[in-house]
Amino acid sequence: MKVLTLNFLTCAVKTCKSSANSFPLHPKDAELVSDDVELNPQLLVNLLPRIDWNALRITSTELGFPQLPEQPPTAEELQSDEKMLKDLHTLLMETQINEGKLVCGNCGHEYAVREGIANFLLPSHLV
């Protein structure tokens, strides 16, 4: 699962949705892999406003990447900063969680990631 995808995910438990603690989910024992993906600057620039930057900063740090700036770059800044484009591309598009868990900060439930696929099916007592 891509780091970008993680930015759009929260806990599947209904009662967690209203809690700020359920987002972002926290990777645990994550085994990362990197796919070679060609850089698409325009796609990245257009994705930028859809990304929850605070959540991405948390995820990035938790996965051991260098800390992201406090504020997201503007479209112009990103377009003209080749290093930032590359770094963001590597983090969002190329980096994948291949094995491990995603933990909800509210209820503590752990979702397994196996062979790159996260499983959000809930045990019956959490549905």
Next chain:
Amino acid sequence: MAASSTTPSALPSTSAADAVARLTAKADEEAGAGAASVTAEAEAEAYERTHVHGVYEAIAPHFSATRYKPWPAVASFLRAQPRGAIGLDVGCGNGKYLGVNPDVFMVGSDRSPSLIALARSRCKQLQFQQGLAAGAGTGGDVGGAAVGTDVLVADGLSLPFRERAADFVICVAVIHHMSTRARRQDAIRQLLRCVQPGEAGRNGGRVLVYVWALEQATSRRGWDKGGEQDLLVPWVLKSQQKQRREQKGIRDHGAVGDTPGSKSGDRPPSPAATSAEPGAGPSQTDPVFQRYYHLYREGELEEDVLAAGGVVVSSGYEKDNWWVVAANGPVHP
């Protein structure tokens, strides 16, 4: 446990194939509950486990091989999305819609781990092909299908997507597998939550839903207005050899146990990928899987969107299906 023992009385019942019963029993064991549940909701869930989830797990590769061609109307909805948009495909099956528009980022979810595993390898394959094309200087658009896709396993009634995360959502041939109206409306509510609501002066995200229609007068299935809306539709898992032998018959008669798409040429030329109707002569040894369907009557899908708190942007009928484009909040011209 007999599959029919937890069947809500209002729903069609049948003696399910052994394989489905085994799958159900296994699912019950894993869930650690199931049979003892007495609430209607738990019964509906158990029913869908047998007549939807268990079936798709069992027929996944066979089903996937017959589902490779995107519906034109869905594909054009996807292509109309702006570059950089975030999309969700809830009930994505083998992921046939995930690579349609390479300029958007799409996440597909499905209840069936087997189908999601197929969707993932399909995406990887696309990525590989795109890479080759780009390397040869022929793939004009950098990135391409697999770059902008991801898949995960999730239940449509307990989706893990954060609220308002998506610009658009598609949900094709999924809602009609939910066995109560409350669950169907709840499923639509979950889809609407995922998109940006509209505000004064600004349109929000769009949700495209396709369901099987009751009104299929022109189809060989013979269903039409006034008929039974809750049905079990057989899927015959034929052996390869048999398929070859009976291919001609299948082509002539079409298949009863088939989901939307079959009439639009959604059938590969390969004999390994056909489903069959009982009349085409399945033998005793071919497992038959009964999938539950709620066939939507005219206007019902729009009613469900409204009940879910949505707004109907447009709706229509196409090839045995009702469809609707819904929004969350006010819509501007």
